[in-house]
Amino acid sequence: MRARTSRPVATPALLDPPRTAAARPPGERNQDPLPCGPPAAGDTPRHVINATSVLVHPGLGRAVLSGSARRAVAVASGCTDLEYDLHNGQRGRRGRETVAALLAAVPTAAAAYVVNSNPAALVLAATVLAPGRELVISRRELYEIRDGFRLPELLTSTGARLCPVGTADGAVLEDYRQAVWSGTGCVLTLVPGRSATDAPADRPDVAALAGLHVPVIADISSGLLRPEPALPGEPDAETALRQGATLVTAGGDKLLGGPQTGLLLGDRAVIEQVRRHPLARAMQADKLALAALRATVAHGGTPTLAAVRAAPDDLRARGESLVGALRAGGVPAELVESHVTVLSGASTRLHSFAVAVDQRLAGRLRVGDPAVVGELRDGHLLLDLRPVPAGNDTDLVVAVLAAASRP
Incomplete structure (x- = not known):
């Protein structure tokens, strides 16, 4: 194509796009706002288990390093x-x-x-x-x-x-x-x-x-x-x-x-x-x-790609094991089907499974050690398993049991 030497008449006028409200990542829907004010003395970055419906969560540091x-x-x-x-x-x-x-x-x-x-x-x-x-x-x-x-x-x-x-x-x-x-x-x-x-x-x-x-x-x-x-x-x-x-x-x-x-x-x-x-x-x-x-x-082999490639049957098996461990510890839980968005906003969605527990545990889990962030939906707290590395399943169970034991 031969380059034009003058500004094309047919080109639309340069318009400033309308300001739109920033979309909130799905994993943050319906959750309590983050605490305001300066951090307490001695605070350091906290280890968080991402159990939301966003695999690479912008608010939680995105990818987990291999x-x-x-x-x-x-x-x-x-x-x-x-x-x-x-x-x-x-x-x-x-x-x-x-x-x-x-x-x-x-x-x-x-x-x-x-x-x-x-x-x-x-x-x-x-x-x-x-x-x-x-x-x-x-x-x-x-x-x-x-x-x-x-x-x-x-x-x-x-x-x-x-x-x-x-x-x-x-x-x-x-x-x-x-x-x-x-x-x-x-x-x-x-x-x-x-x-x-x-x-x-x-x-x-x-x-x-x-x-x-x-x-x-x-x-x-x-x-x-x-x-x-x-x-x-x-x-x-x-x-x-x-x-x-x-x-x-x-x-x-x-x-x-x-x-x-x-x-x-x-x-x-x-x-x-x-x-x-x-x-x-x-x-x-x-x-x-x-x-x-x-x-x-x-070297490859990242936790992110492992989560992307995880088979739904494997996620179901992990979920059933987690539900069994929680019920044995006296915490009501059930396994539900879910979907995870790979990135926040418009992105690929993957079939997944989540453990549903009492929504009142959400705040306790966020301040626990490790902190756990899930998603509130339909009166339950959903802890999605696709973003959680399989090696963290025990930590997840311990965190939920500890949160349920606190008043």
Whole structure:
């Protein structure tokens, strides 16, 4: 396609999207508000068992690190070869082992870079590809999430000029085509759109957008590096790059199962621009995150993927065992079918089982040791088993019995 040299008349006016109320993750529905005021002296982060209906819960620290990642963090807590080459005694490239692990996991990527969060990765991508130029994005994808965070404000902070296309229901390929001209810096697509599950069937994929001959940023957020058979509807970095994305941005602490990090994968020249940009220094990942991410990518076997892949029959068997143990301890309990949302908002739902107990135990469990967070529904507290690692079943039973024994 030949680039236009003037602004297309057919492009819709740049409208500020309406502010919408932030959706509350399903696992937090109907629960008492968190206590206000400063924490008590000596408070530290509390160990929490996530028994909600959200597998990767944003309020509970998202992904649970694997054993290999935790061991890597322990090693990295001391002095490490973070930016030092032990072979020649010279300064080395920061995070080189982590980048190497990512490139081995995503062969289609020519280069990779790691920053401290997915929003940071998106900011750097837009800053490099669309400074003072237009960034084309579907109106449907200009969303707002928790705590008033608004994607339009993040993107315009980079110096890019937003060019929203389509309507609140979505955009089709022709909307993007009419918007692209010589003043376009890039197209940004959130794969899939997070604002709803009923996106139009003709929503253009990355391959179609790449055919417009402008750089395409595909933000997959979920962090899957390769297709996951248990999650056929979730996007992954390898597929987006094969379809022609210039850059893929993603979070490391969701379905990838690692620490909070932002991943940039794709074109070597663009990644090098990102790496050399002054903002990259302010957004660099720390040594603990780099170590945990490398171990996560290199060794796999994360608790998150184990939960995703858990067979419903196994969850039922675990639930029956837990119900039996609770009843033996004098606590009424029953096993009920449930569904777990993989990520908060619009995301894949997986069949699961939950243990239903007296709803009056909710507050006691939240302040117990370990703390347990479930979901109040239909007069019961549901403790969903898919997010709970099987190794924590005994801890869960002990916590419920202890909560039931307190007045």
